[in-house]
Amino acid sequence: MMMQRRTFIGALAALPLAAPALAQGAALRVTVVGAGYGGAAFARELHRLLPEAAVTVIERESAFHSCPFSNGVLGGLWGEERITFALDGLTRAGIALRPGEVTALDPATRSVTLASGEVVEGDFVLLSPGISLDFAAIEGYSEAAAEVMPHAWQAGAQTALLRDRLRAMEDGGTVVVAIPRPPFRCPPGPYERISLIAHYLATEKPASRILVLDAQDGFSKQGLFEESWAALYPGMIERIPGSESGEVVAVDPATMRVSTAFDDVSADVANIIPPQRASALAREAGLDDGLGWCPVEPLSFESTVAPGVFVIGDAAIAGEMPKSGFSAAQQGTACAAALAARIGGADYAPRKLINTCYSLAAPDWGFSVADVYAQTAGGITAIRPGGGTTRLGADARTHAAEAEYARSWFDSLTSELWG
DSSP states (O other), rough: OOOOOOOOHHHHHHHSSSSOOOOOOOOOOOEEOSSSSSHHHHHHHHHHHOTSSSEEESSSSSEEEEEEETHHTTTTTOOGGGEESSSHHHHHTTTTEEEEEEEEETTTTTEETTTSSEEEEOOOOEOOOEEOOOGGGSSSOOOGGGGSSSOSSSHHHHHHHHHHHHHHSSSOOOOEEEOOOSSSSTTEEEEEEEEHHHHHHHOOOOOOEEEEEEOOOOOOHHHHHHHHHHHHSSEEEEEEEEEGGSSEEEEEETTTEEESSSSSEEEEEEHHHHHHHOOOOHHTTTTTTTTSSSEOOOTBBBSSSSSSSEEOGEEEEEEEOOSHHHHHHHHHHHHHHHHHHHHOOOOOOOOOOEEEEEEEETTTTEEEHHHHHHHTEEEEEEEESSOOOOOTTOHHHHHHHHHHHHHHHHHHHHHHHOO
16 A cells, blocks of 8 residues: 655654653663563564564563453363463564563653562563453452453453353353443454354253343444344343443342342353453553553554553554454554664654454354554544445355454464464
8 A cells, every 4th residue: 555654753753752762882672561462563573673672571471361262262162272372482583581570660761660579671661561450340340259250351261260150050041241331352352252152052051041231332243243143043142232221330249140220130150341441550650641541642652641661452542443452463563663763763654554353153153344544643543445344144155254264364363473
């Protein structure tokens, strides 16, 4: 695509604070917090563009657990190993990997403190820290309550917990899925989850039902999901939207009660997805500027409140781009290119960013949406028409092909990042 070129350094000049400068001859040190989709993509691209730079990725987990495709674990399509990735691929690519949990960030010095007390200093810091869950937004919900009513919105142990509770439920039980108001990670994710839980129930426990308590009235890919539910799971899924008292306001793990403003329902299995914000690390460093999510410069993803600190992925306010793993990876490569241009004193050519999102309603029933976004000094905006969506009424062959494309897309992306 032909793209209008803008001067990246000129855009930086508009910032109210000066960005950090490197001493002449000094090696560039870049600290990356988080080895997920955004952090891994940024680290690999920056290492490719500036192989002499010292890029260090700090990650608290020994392996990465992917939220994309985690719903397949719940639906019995595959095991946890399908969404679990070792991180040694980053070290093989020449990137330093430092295990540890970052407990504090000093934006002024661009240094991070680990739980061990160690301080890691850098010339620039890239945060791809993900989300934090606002348990307090739902009365009675907490980290302890999530051990009884899993959210499973951070993949790994919570995914396994929800899967096990579904397996233990007797046939004829009720699964309650609570969905918060946006913004939240992966807008179509809860509805894919509903679909694949329905697939499991239809296969193993067909007398069971799913009650969806949704704070939203409309949702991503609504027509495609509802079409698949009618075709595959007739009568199994009931959804109550926000305008009909669908928003969950309280839970009681001891009795498995889930409450809206006007109704109380009993669940055999409860999947409570709470409202979300940027990670606690980002908010405690003041990078959210009191907004809950972190504002960034759209050309560079540099924090608007902390020069030299970059935020990508779910934690960032990235214009019209959704919070998704693929969005984070796209932002990571664009951010690395912008930083490399700055270090090299070159112009940065704004990119066309892409988000491709596949959803599965069954092993052989998939559909997708793809959008293109323009990166400009004024923001990141969708190009319309610039993408495409699986059409309503598509035949079985189309849906089967989309399901295969989804698996290939996931395998290709994860191999590039952690292989």
